[in-house]
Amino acid sequence: MELMILLSLIGAVCSADITAFGQFMISRPIFCGPLFGYILGDIYTGLWLGLIVEMMWINAIPMGVSVPVDLTMMTILSVVWSCTAFQGCQEAAIFALALAIPFAYLYSEVDLGGRLFNTKIMHWIEKGIEQGKEYRITQGIFIGLFLFILRAGIAYFVFFIVGGIIFKQVYSFLPYEVVYGLKKAWYYLPVFGFGAVMYNFRNIKIPFLRK
C-alpha cells in the first residue's frame, strides 16, 4: 500500500509536468516509463512501453486550450500494472497498455473538471486583489498546483488498485491465441510507431535547396 501511495505521488508529479509546472518533459513516456520500470525492478518493460507510446503519440502536446489524452498516465498505469502483476511478461505488458488507454481518457475528463474549477479560483483571486488581498495571487497559484497534484495522485492511486484488479482478472482469462497475438504485438507496435514518426517528415524541405 505504501508503495502504491509513493508511486501515485511520483506519477502525479510527472503528470503535473505536462502543463502545471515546469514542462521539463519528465512527463514524456520515454522518460517516465523507464523511471517507473526502474522503481519496480523492470526498466526494460518500462522503456519498451514508453518507447511505443512516445512513438505512436509523438505529436501529442498540449497547445492553447486543447487538452490531449494524458500519455503520462497511460504509460505509468501500464508499467505499474504489468510490473507488479506479471513482471517480465511482454504480452501482459501490451495488454496493460491497451487497458490503460481508457483510464487515461477517463482522467482527461477529470482534468477538464479541474481546469474549470481553476476559473473559480481565478475569480476569487481577482476579487481578492480588488479588496487589497494581493497574497491571494501566490495562494491561488499554489492551490491550483496542489489541486492538480491531489486529483492526479488520487486518480493514480484508484486506477492502480481498481485497474490492477481488472487487469489481473481479465488477463488470466485471455485465450492462448490472444496472448500469442499480444506477444507478437510487443515487437510490431514499434513498427506502427515508426509509421507515426515518419508522418512527421511528410513535408520536409531541404534548406540549402530553398530559394
Place this chain on the structure above:
Amino acid sequence: MAKRVSTRLFLRTFFIQSLWNFERLQNIGFLYVLYPVFKQLYPDKEKRKAVLLRHIGFFNTNPYMANIIFAMVINAEKSIADGDEKSVKKPEMIKAVMSGPIAAIGDSFFWGTWRPFVSFIAILLTILSVNIFDIFYIWIAPVAFIFLYNIVHLAFRYWILFVSFRLDEKMISLISKLEISYLGDMFRIIGLVIILTAIIFYFESFGFMPTMHLYFFDYTMPEALIFGIILLLSFLFGKFKPVIMFYCAILFSFILGYLEL
C-alpha cells in the same frame, strides 16, 4: 534591479500554467511571475492594485517564450513607474501583439522540432541498447532524452529573459531575423537520418534474419516491403488518430494469434 529580480523571476516562470483556466488561460501565472517586480516598482498599495487589475486580463503564449514578454512588460512598467505617461498602454499592447507570434515560434521550435528530435535520439538509443549493446546500458536513452532536452530548453529560457531585458523592443527585430524554419528543417533532416538508422537497426534485430529473439518479420519479407509498410502506416497515421491505430494494431495481433502466424 535586473540580475537579482531576474533570477527570482526566472524561477517563478515555471509556475506560469499552475492556475491555467479556460476563461483567461495564463493570466494568474502572468501576475505571479511579475508580482515581485510590481511590488518593487509600485510601493504604493493603491497604485499596485490598479496595475494588478490592469494585468489580470487574458494572457496566453508558449510558456518558454513568455520570458520575452515578461522582460518587455517589466521595461514598459518601469517607464510608467518613472512617470512616462505615454507608455501606459504599452504593456497591454506588448501582450496583445507579441503573444501570438512568439507562441507560434515556440510551439513550432520546441514542441514541433526540438522535442521530437530529442525523442528520435532516445528512440535510436533504446533500440541500440536493447538489441546491439549490452542491456546494462538501457538507462542511457531516458537520461539522454531528459538531459539533451533540458540543457537547450533551460539555457534558452534563461538567456532569452536577460537578452529581452537588454534589447527590449529590438527583440522583435531579433526574433524576426531568427531562421527558425531553416533550423527546424535542418533538425528534421538529421531526425530523418536518425529514424532511418533506428528502423534499420530494429529490423536487423527482428526482421532480416532469424535471431535469438522471437522472429516475426524474418521470413520472405524484403527490405523494400518493410519500408513500404512503414510509409503506408505513416499515411494512415495522417488519416486516423493514434488511439485508433493502436487498437487496430492490437486487433491485428489477435488475428495473427488466431491464425498462429
